[in-house]
Structure formats: C-alpha cells, structure tokens
Amino acid sequence: MYPKIIIEHFMHPKNVGRLENPSNIGTYETLSKAKAVFYFLIEDDIVKDIKYQVAGCPYAIAVGSILSEYAKGKRIFELAKINKKFLEKYFPVDEDKEECINLPLRAFLNGLSKI
Amino acid sequence: MYPKIIIEHFMHPKNVGRLENPSNIGTYETLSKAKAVFYFLIEDDIVKDIKYQVAGCPYAIAVGSILSEYAKGKRIFELAKINKKFLEKYFPVDEDKEECINLPLRAFLNGLSKI
Amino acid sequence: MNTIIYLDNASTTPTDKRVIKKMLPFFSENFANPATKWTSSLSKLVDEEVEQARLNIAKLLGADPDEIFFTSGGTESDNTALKGIAFKHHDRGNEIISIPIEHEAVLKSLETLEGFGFKIKFARVDSKGFVDPEEIKRLITKKTILVSIMHANNEIGTIEPIEEIGKICRERDIYFHTDAVQTVGHIPINVKSFNVDLLSLSAHKFYGPKGVGAIYVRKGVKVKPFMDGGGQEKGIRSGTLNTTGIIGLGEAARLASEEMEQTESDVKKMRDLLWDKIQKQIPKVYLNGAEIDSRLSNNLNIIIKGIRNEPLLVALNERGVIAGGGSACAAGSKYPSHVLKSIGVKDNDIFGALRITIGKFNKIEYVDYVVQSLNEIVNSLRDLSPFWEGE
C-alpha cells in the first residue's frame, strides 16, 4: 500500500479539473497509457491558477495534487527546479513506483516551459 | 505399521532358536540379506518338534512364529499345502510386504521336502 | 465500515476454520514423517490421514486415490503435467497445443519447453474467451503429444469445452491436461467423463491452505518426475510430504463435496445482484468475456470506461472493499492482462478492468454498500481523468 500522505492526497486531491482559458498546458503519457495533464494560468511568470487531471495510480494522482498546491502563486523559474528530490521531502518513493512520480512531474514541467 | 496379530507374534514369537538334532533344516535368503531358518524334528512324517530363526522384518518373524506353532504335530503332506492364501486367513498382506511372507514360507517349505 | 469485504476470491480464499482445526494436531503432536509408516506408529497415524485426504480429493474428481499426487500448488501441478509429459514422451512427437489465455504457470512452462525444442501451437479464443474444439482438431498433427486447455479462466471465468476436447484427444491417443485450479471445489468435475489424463488443482482457491495442491494423473499415464528426490508419491513428486497442508487440502475437498452446490448458488446470487446494480447505477460499464450466465458463477470482470483500475482498487480498499484485476503500469508488473488482450479488449480498457470474485464467506447484504462505494469512486476518478469526456 501507498504511504499515508499519498493516500490522503489521493483520497482528497486538490485542484482537480480543467481551466477554461489556460495560458499553458503540460501533458505527459506513459507507454502503458497512463496520462497526466496540467492546466496553468500564468501571468508575469507567476502561476495564478492551476488545475490537473491524471489517469494513473494513487502516486501519480497525489503527486499531481501536491504539485498543484505548491505551484499556486509561485514563480516559474522556481518551479522549474522541482525534481524527484523535492518530492522525496514529502513521502518515500518506492523503486517500483518511480515511473508514477515521473508522470505528473513531467507533465507539470512541460506545462511550465511551453506557451 | 504392521497388523496387530503380526505385532503380537513379533513381540512374543514362539519356538525361537535351534534344535540340537534336527532331522530337517530349511533355509531361505533374499537378495537383500534377510534370512530364515527352520529346524524340524520329523518322525513318521509328523512334525515332533520345530524351531526357527529369522533376520527380517516383523512380518517375517511373525510368520515364522505362526508357521512353527501350526506345524507342531501335523503331518508333512498337510503342511506342504501351506501357501500365501493360508496365511491370509491370519492377517492382511500388504503388497509392499509380500516378499517378507515369502521368506519364512519358503524356508519352511524347503525344510519339509529336504531330508 | 470496519468489516473488510473481500471480493478477490479468485486470487486466494481464506482457509475455512474447519480446515484449520483439522490441520492443527499435525503440526506438533502428530508431526511424524509418513514415509516411516512401517516402523513408527506416529508415522502410520499421519499416513492414514494423508491417505484419507487423497481419497477425499479422488472423490471430488471422480478419480481413484492412487491417481492423485500431492504437490506444492497449482503452479507446480502445471509444471509437473507439462514438463512431465513432454520430457517423458518426446520420442512420440514434439508438438503441444494450448490457448493464449492460460495461466502463466502453463504459458511459462510452455516457453521453457520451447527452449528445449518443443513446438507450441496456440488455438485462438473468441471475444468471450472460448476455444473452438474444431480448431484443436485442425491443429493436431502426428507429432502432437499433448493438449493443455484450462477448465475455467481465472480472470474472466470462461468455462472451456473440456469434455469435447477430451474426447478429441482420447480418440487420437494424445495426452490431455486441464488446469482446473479455478474450478475444483467450485463446480462438478469428473475426470472420467471429461476424458482428461492430467488435472491441476490448488488448495487455497477453495478454502484450503496455501502451498499445497495436487495433480491427477490417470492410471497408466507415465510422466517424468518434475521434482526429483527421495521418491515420495510413487516417485512422481519427491520431497517430505507437507502433511499438514495435505490434510488441510483433504478437508477442504471433503467440505467442497458436501457444500459446493449450496455455496455456488449463494455465490451466484450475490454476483448476479451485484452486476445488476452496477449496470443500473454506473454508466459506461461493460462485461469482459462470456455472458453472465455462461461463466464461473463467482466471476465478474468489467471495464469501467475512462478510468484506471489501480486507483479504483486503492480507493475501494480505503472503504474496506478488496477487489482484483490491478494493472499497475509501472515496472515489475506483469500486466496488462494477456487474457483481456487475447479476447480483443483495447489497452486503454484493460487498464480499467475490474475483477470481482465472490466467495462463500461474502455476505449479500453488503452488495449495496459495494455498489454505492464503487459509484462514488468511479465518479471522482472520472472527474480526475483526462480520458473521460463525460461520454
């Protein structure tokens, strides 16, 4: 089973859904058809609003929730530095599940850099 | 484990030992070095005395005991008819143990026919 | 809700308390090795119980007790059957026929045999998982030595036409093995009328302990031993007998003989109610495999459009409901299901498949709670899903 904090975010994920008029969209999909999408409203390099969707396991969903919460009001140059290490501060990463963290993380980062 | 009647004869075998002056001796040995010997004192075709020795499992020992008891005072032509069927009246014969019954039986029969 | 509602009975079942009770004295009181039954009364006593277990299984299968050999489970029985026949009878031919929806214990054994020069031919299965006996007939050549077709599939519950296939094989003097791990103790089996030569079963799939199973080998059928050693089980399966496990298996078989009919009718009732309510309450849910009435009565395998099953199972677990069919996409996982793939389910749907398998300890009163939980979870996962367009 997943770590407690993952289960909490998974059971009550924040910022689920789509933005009407996103400035940026970041997506990522695995070979095995798991998919994550982040919708950003970025103004003056600051994340004004964010929503996400994930079809993946609880890790992927929880990480989406954690990232979206963290991103709100932050500057993109800060957010662009986020990596696995950053997430490991929140919860232990099982080696079986590294892919699951990559999925939302890549979608998130893709959304930062793309217009 | 062996049938109860076998255990009884095995634990308290009758007519164990050798005769001083046997008229007949019957022996039989298996490939695996089990051995049975019957000592007969036969007079006028009647078994006057009998003793036996067996190095073998409880079946072999018990059958020795049963045969020696049965033989006392009997005529040889009667005894010569003894076979597996006869013994099956006394106890059930497990197919694993057919050889064990053959061992004393053959030694016994050998002793009847030989002078 | 504090109770756990365990709906993954095709994966494993809890050991029946009566089975445990039967096993208990054989751990530390009557613990002897039955091999020395001729010289130890303790061993004789254990041997008698082991033989009783053999008899119970024989009865359940319509076999003779001396056709039953104990193994460590379904996997070992499958390995023993396939490798045992192949390595014994390779002079008669090198072709083996099977189907792609077999359990991995069969498929991987066949892969190994392929490495040893055997040729494996797979008959197709249709969208419901059925193999056509006519196709088996067509695939048979003079070189075919063995056909291995499972009795019922563990994921979708499809029951294969074993009797017809058995007949085809017997007429042609080809060995026929069936993996009956999902059916023994659940539905009636008769090895004679099925015309099977070898049959695999596993105790923990019908309320017996884990780590023990058996293989039926028809009298006169010779196999090369798979497990080499001290020559136990007439040389077919060496190793000190797992007496407690075997005695547990025997008791599970006895209970199944007596209670199977009632159990399966209860199980079917609950499964049918569940499917009925799911269909009524949750949109876009489809059955995988055969129609509800022509599959194992404990089995429900469904696609829930737009979501993945891993988070579904975890969320159900949070509500005390344990179901099966998980297909993590991460490394180390053996999914997506080769079974669903073989019957033509699309990848995206395979990842959303849910397997619910009912067991005799489930209570029909919980159906409403399960369906309600499922409904709520499906709704929130669909909101979360980039694949769900509210179709």
Add this chain to the structure above:
Amino acid sequence: MNTIIYLDNASTTPTDKRVIKKMLPFFSENFANPATKWTSSLSKLVDEEVEQARLNIAKLLGADPDEIFFTSGGTESDNTALKGIAFKHHDRGNEIISIPIEHEAVLKSLETLEGFGFKIKFARVDSKGFVDPEEIKRLITKKTILVSIMHANNEIGTIEPIEEIGKICRERDIYFHTDAVQTVGHIPINVKSFNVDLLSLSAHKFYGPKGVGAIYVRKGVKVKPFMDGGGQEKGIRSGTLNTTGIIGLGEAARLASEEMEQTESDVKKMRDLLWDKIQKQIPKVYLNGAEIDSRLSNNLNIIIKGIRNEPLLVALNERGVIAGGGSACAAGSKYPSHVLKSIGVKDNDIFGALRITIGKFNKIEYVDYVVQSLNEIVNSLRDLSPFWEGE
C-alpha cells in the same frame, strides 16, 4: 510408558508451538495474497510479514534478504539450484561435481541433468564420509560449471569442509551449491565466509512447518527458474506464496538465531550420554561415519551386529521409542543406504544400522529407558537371528 520418545529428528521435527502461534492468524484472518500489496491493505500486511521472514532467514545465514527465495522445501531448493544453474549456464560447460553421499534430491536431480547431456563427476568420500577438497580441485576442468557438496550428511552427520571447497570454487569462478538442510538452524552458517553461491534449506528440519523451504542465491548469480509461472519471488520461484508456511519458517529462523547455541549443547549432551551408555551395555555395537566429536551433535548412527533394523525399530516403537534408519528389504524401498554403502559399510551391517537423531524437545532423563529398551530388544533379536553366533 505413555510418552513417545521421538529420536528421529533428522527425518522431521515437530513444529515449535511458538511457530504455530505465529502462523495461525495468516490462515483465515490475514489470508490475503501478498502479490497485490499495492492495492490491498490486507495484502500489504501479509507482505510485511513475509519480508520479515525473509530478513530472519537472511540473518541466520549472513545473507541479504534479497538473496533469499522461498520454495516448498529442501527438495525443491536442491532442484532449483542444480537445474537452475545447469540450464542457465550450459554454454560455459557441462560438468558438475558432487559426492555420492548427497541426499536423493541432489542425486536424482543430477541424474536428470545427465539425461540432458551434463556430465556428473563424483568425488570419493572416505570411510567417515569426508570429501577431500584436493580431490575436488583435481576433478575440476575448464568445463566444470557447478560443484554441489552438502554441508552435513543426513544419515551419518559428517560435516563437509565447505569453506575450503567454497574457496576453491570461487577462485575458479565455478558455482558452488551446498545442501544445508541438516545444518541450518542447528549450527552457525555464514554464506559469505563459506563462499557459497547457492544454499538449500528446509523449515521442518528445525522446528518449522513442513512444505516450505528456501534457497539462498548470491546476488548476481543467475539461475533459470525451475518453477515456471506468475513470476513471484523475482521470477526465481513462481506460485502463490505459501504465506503461512513462510511466516512459520521465518519464526523458526528467528528462534534458531536466538536459541541455537543452547539447544545444540543440550542435544550434544544427550547424544553423548546415550552413546556412552549404549557402548557400555550392548556388545558389538559400532559407530558409522566420523568420530563422535566431528559430526553433527544430534547424530548417532550405529551398526548393531547380527540383527536387522526393521524389527528393531518396530520393537522400539512398541516401547514408545521412535528412531530411524529403517531399511526394509522389500520392494518399493530405497534402501540399503547409499550413504553407508559409499563409506564402505558391508551390506549385512547396513541392514542393521540404527540412526538416532536428538532434537530440542527430547529429555535427557529418558536416556536410561532408551538404552535399557534397546538392550533388551537387541538381545531377543539376536536370539532370533540366524546371523548371530553370540560372537
């Protein structure tokens, strides 16, 4: 006397009550399949206990937990080691070296491998059962891929010079397997200092349950799986995990780690006293194998001149004493002992060999009763024996 005095602990041991207690909740409460640990909290709970068991065994052997794989017993571990190495590394060579006093699980596996084209070379053992490491060295060629030498023999308790042989093999990059079924849990083992690559063990030989064992496979050593299937145990051993058995094995390993030293000293004291009294009271009795102090401390294997052991064991059993070494001469039996034959014991004497193996539940107070019973029985069997001349 109503108590049973069980002196056949090398055949199997009673399961320790603490082990049973540890296992019990995993039959019908925590019964889940640990394979679904990601989606079911019930499975996760079982998985944690299975991993604890793995850790306990690793500790007992000085191994890492990920080098331990669960099997159905010593026989399967031996099959896995030998066939696993042979079929994986046949491109490196086809020669395997062993000794003739190995357990049948090894010998028969080697026979099977011979059928697949491997060449088996046997090093001689001396009259005490010892193999000379120098002879192993001499037998090794460029084609040698595997050496399999048991840690201690099950009949005569001879402890082989494993460390030296391990060193020889490691230096030459040859895989080294040891069957440690008789030693694990009894005497200290360290797979690292022993330089072994593979090691077999079986739970029921050290107060664990029957039907479960393990194999140590050194990190980096590749084996072809013996049991094909669902890929459990990192693919090395497929099949639904026998969770109760594994958890029992783990507990037995934990207890052994803690109590081994004391247990073995008690066992040795009783064994020594028994041998002392037997020698004093019964004429013409000889030790088979190594000197009393250079064999397993639970083992006594003796020749009693002039009699056969089958009736001896049965008569002892009638008095509540269960010993081992039976060698029925009838069909279906695997005796006379290939071990005693290999160390040069004469046939007639082999049939009179008695194996007494002490366990931790034996009470030293019973020694007098055992010796007295033995003495009386030997006397009457000698009277009965045509081979006994009162020598």
